[in-house]
Amino acid sequence: MLNIVLFGPPGAGKGTQSERLIEKYGLVHLSTGDVFRANIKDETELGNLAKSYMDAGQLVPDEVTINMLRSEVVKHDAPKGFIFDGFPRTNAQAQALDEFLAGLQTEISLMLALEVEENELKTRLLKRAEFSGRPDDADPAVIEKRIAVYNNETAPVKAFYQAQHKFVAIDGIGSIDEITQRLFSAIDTNN
Ligand code: AMP
Numbered sequence: 001m002l003n004i005v006l007f008g009p010p011g012a013g014k015g016t017q018s019e020r021l022i023e024k025y026g027l028v029h030l031s032t033g034d035v036f037r038a039n040i041k042d043e044t045e046l047g048n049l050a051k052s053y054m055d056a057g058q059l060v061p062d063e064v065t066i067n068m069l070r071s072e073v074v075k076h077d078a079p080k081g082f083i084f085d086g087f088p089r090t091n092a093q094a095q096a097l098d099e100f101l102a103g104l105q106t107e108i109s110l111m112l113a114l115e116v117e118e119n120e121l122k123t124r125l126l127k128r129a130e131f132s133g134r135p136d137d138a139d140p141a142v143i144e145k146r147i148a149v150y151n152n153e154t155a156p157v158k159a160f161y162q163a164q165h166k167f168v169a170i171d172g173i174g175s176i177d178e179i180t181q182r183l184f185s186a187i188d189t190n191n
Pocket residue numbers: 010032033034036053054055057058059060061065085086087088089093136146
């Protein structure tokens with residue numbers, strides 16, 4: 001299996017690039033943010049719980065997120081692999097993912113980390129708010145909080161995969177096509 005963690009701060013382009021990767025490599029796209037938003041829309045118990053954290057730009061607690069991720073993975077029968085988009089966001093999540101995948105006789109192949117500087121992220125998120133309908137994109141204070149949470153809690157996850165020699169940094173500035181090509185070549189040379 002080809003299991004990729006597509007990593008990066010909010011607004012780095014993970015969702016957009018995931019679409020390109022699943023098309024080329026035939027992978028299953030698993031975005032924890034998308035699953036939470038679908039649950040909020042359907043007013044499920046999980047959605048109600050996640051909403052207060054998401055609206056504040058905070059992380060949904062690890063235990064809830066990890067359980068949700070596991071139940072999403074097992075929905076797919078004999079997949080070629082997964083793109084994990086927006087997961088793991090803490091070291092505890094990365095550890096749990098490793099253990100869970102080991103139980104399925106597979107593992108993470110590669111972490112591809114999109115790198116974009118903060119001012120560019122803020123501009124992109126406010127622009128995205130015009131069509132995403134996401135309350136967490138529309139409020140500059142929530143954007144600041146999400147970036148701070150990324151820097152403090154999520155960026156350290158890079159070291160987890162660096163230690164396993166699975167980490168590749170990708171320049172996330174340029175046209176969507178240029179960035180896609182960088183991702184393709186990173187996958188093709190490292191896999
Ligand atoms: P995203 O769509 O990836 O930008 O995620 C939107 C929001 O969903 C985040 O700001 C968090 O509140 C929540 N979320 C998504 N993925 C995770 C995760 N792996 N761990 C905790 N919270 C998450």
